[in-house]
Amino acid sequence: MASQSAYLITLLIFAVSAVTIEWTIGYGKLKKYIRLISGATFILWLGGLIGDNVALKWGCWVYNPERFLGIYIFGIPLETHFFALFVSIAITTATLAWSDFEEQGRPLIKGTFDEVVEKLKHFLTI
Amino acid sequence: MVGKFTYLLWLAIFVWLPTLFLWLTNFDVLKRYKKTLGFCIFWALAFSVPWDILAIKTQIWSFPVEANIGLWFGGLPLEEYFFIVFVTFMVSTLALVLKNKFKEEKWRASRHI
Numbered sequence: 196m197a198s199q200s201a202y203l204i205t206l207l208i209f210a211v212s213a214v215t216i217e218w219t220i221g222y223g224k225l226k227k228y229i230r231l232i233s234g235a236t237f238i239l240w241l242g243g244l245i246g247d248n249v250a251l252k253w254g255c256w257v258y259n260p261e262r263f264l265g266i267y268i269f270g271i272p273l274e275t276h277f278f279a280l281f282v283s284i285a286i287t288t289a290t291l292a293w294s295d296f297e298e299q300g301r302p303l304i305k306g307t308f309d310e311v312v313e314k315l316k317h318f319l320t321i
Numbered sequence: 322m323v324g325k326f327t328y329l330l331w332l333a334i335f336v337w338l339p340t341l342f343l344w345l346t347n348f349d350v351l352k353r354y355k356k357t358l359g360f361c362i363f364w365a366l367a368f369s370v371p372w373d374i375l376a377i378k379t380q381i382w383s384f385p386v387e388a389n390i391g392l393w394f395g396g397l398p399l400e401e402y403f404f405i406v407f408v409t410f411m412v413s414t415l416a417l418v419l420k421n422k423f424k425e426e427k428w429r430a431s432r433h434i
Contacts, residue, residue, distance in 0.1 A: 201379050231419050257384075283412060290361055
């Protein structure tokens with residue numbers, strides 16, 4: 196993975212995949228939260244933008260210029276914007292889905308498992 | 322910035338303070354979601370620790386030794402585990418606060434308050 200797309204590839208593996216799985220399984224129940232997730236993601240992206248700029252200036256972490264595309268937006272690499280967006284979406288989506296279970300008194304592990312099985316059955320019958 | 326406490330100071334300003342504010346102003350709502358918060362943190366660790374380790378091994382990013390306290394576990398500084406746990410906690414907290422604000426608004430709108 197010794198290339199300029201390395202950061203992007205790890206994003207696809209760990210963050211984009213998580214969001215894709217969440218929305219494939221739970222689209223029907225999650226679509227009512229699209230506005231909420233968009234709002235939370237915007238706030239978190241803005242916070243991430245400021246936080247990452249400060250972290251880089253203070254030397255909390257350092258990006259290797261040989262491992263990302265080299266495109267900077269507002270002082271941080273393009274991939275970091277994607278990081279903030281996809282990680283925020285992944286966490287807010289999971290939070291909202293599991294909080295629905297908790298409000299309904301459904302067990303979280305079994306509830307998630309049931310949703311996955313239901314979706315798989317749906318796909319297999321198509 | 323402040324030597325070995327730089328990353329900790331960053332966490333305090335950008336993660337712990339906003340989270341504390343959200344909890345102090347919404348404690349009654351947030352305390353109902355302990356399992357959700359725990360689950361989110363568990364899964365965040367399951368995804369992010371391997372991602373972080375891979376990123377270090379492939380030299381995508383690194384953590385300068387002079388900015389953290391020097392406790393390393395599995396190739397990551399202690400502060401990075403704090404980052405994963407507390408950033409997830411903050412994001413989940415914000416989502417739960419917004420969810421309840423939206424609910425409240427809908428309820429008020431339905432009653433024309």
